[in-house]
Amino acid sequence: MTVPAGYRLVDMPFSRRDEMLSVDEWAFAMTHPEGTQTAVEAGIDWDRCRGIEAVDSRASSASEVAAVHSSYGYSMRVPGGTVPTSGLTWVGVQPAHRRRGLLRAMIDDHFARSLARGEVVSTLVAAETKIYQRFGYGLACPSYKMTMPRGATFREVAGSDDLRVRFEDADVARHAPVVRAILARDPRPGAMVEMGEALMASQFADPEALREGQERKRIVIVEDEHGPAAFALFRRKLSWGDTGANGTGSTEQWAAVTPAASRRLWSVLADLDLLTSFSATCLPLDDPAVLLADDVRALGLKAQDHVWLRILDLPAALTARTYGADLDVAVQVTDNVVPQNDAVWHMTVEAGIARVTRAADGAQADLRISMQDLSAAYLGGTTIDSLKGAGLVEEATAGAATTLSSAFRSPMAPRSSFSF
Ligand SMILES: CC(C)(COP(=O)(O)OP(=O)(O)OC[C@H]1O[C@@H](n2cnc3c(N)ncnc32)[C@H](O)[C@@H]1OP(=O)(O)O)[C@@H](O)C(=O)NCCC(=O)NCCS
Structure with missing residues (x-):
């Protein structure tokens, strides 16, 4: 060093x-x-x-x-x-x-x-x-910011309207266990399923001097038959215009772990009295809000980079996840910061489980990719095929990129639970 x-x-x-x-x-x-x-x-x-x-x-x-x-x-x-x-x-x-x-x-x-x-x-x-x-570091969790107009509506999801909703003043001691229970259920790649107290405390931090005229942090919790299934820490700011109340609301910390809970969460937040809009950051690209909105244009979606990811220990990271297709490829990874990753890696997948071993020096590779781009693809949102389409992956064996792409792809777009 x-x-x-x-x-x-x-x-x-x-x-x-x-x-x-x-x-x-x-x-x-x-x-x-x-x-x-x-x-x-x-x-x-x-x-x-x-x-x-x-x-x-x-x-x-x-x-x-x-x-x-x-x-x-x-x-x-x-x-x-x-x-x-x-x-x-x-x-x-x-x-x-x-x-x-x-x-x-x-x-x-x-x-x-x-x-x-x-x-x-x-x-x-x-x-x-x-x-x-x-x-x-590669962009693993691209995201949307959405700004729902008051009264934005969403297509039906069975059982959504029946879910119980609670509004409370946010309190880390009382609500951290609720948030932890929801995140432990979150199936999305990138979800923070366990974390220490400092990270949790940073999300609840709410000193008066940083509120800029907004109310104190509140929490809305949606519950289904298994317990808490969605939450949002949010604030509102009321203002009055010539035509009456013109308040806004926003959340940067939220999660919803089922389609019904997600629809309930966004429907409730889009319909708070005296607000004209409610914005939310860090939506995954396939968030139910986007797919269910009756008027997707009205959500004013704005693309943002959210969490960037960097693989540190290549074999340990690649074998920690499962894959959607069998494969047997030699991948040359270029890494100019962590030399032990900079090698040709032989990767096989059978029934979802990967074996990753370092190939002998000078071994031929089917495909060449930088650590930045492999890291971007790690959570399965950014695909190897799209990286190849952008000229970022070199293929020596025809079809190697598509094989790797199918294996890495995740059924759900990734999302980090929190910014930090
Ligand atoms: C960004 C910051 C941490 C960089 O620290 P630094 O000690 O000046 O960075 P280094 O001298 O180690 O630079 C390392 C490399 O990054 C590049 N770099 C540093 N800051 C950069 C920036 N803001 N944009 C683009 N490149 C940058 C340097 O040019 C250098 O490139 P090289 O290795 O190719 O020569 C520092 O400028 C800072 O504190 N900025 C304000 C706070 C901030 O942005 N923090 C990051 C929070 S996520």
């Missing part, structure tokens, strides 16, 4: 929280308003925070800590199973120390520490899309 001269890697435990938050305030062009610190601190996993200190006075500025990052460990749904995942977050470099290789050093550190913990893929939500592709 290369750390630029004059710098050293350090842990950033809770006792160094002011230094950590100061670097991120500089990096993200903001200061945390008074009264928000406790909520912000509760949403950080301090055991996983790392920093880079300037040890050479010529390189140092006002703050001795020049760069920081953290991560959340979670268990992520993949087709046929789950995979231990390291969600990179809170990445920031103090402006005086930019473009000296500190991010590159932190990425090496993050990858090495994640692998040491047995986390074989890493995920992130990018502040700027260009930053992380060079490190092998």
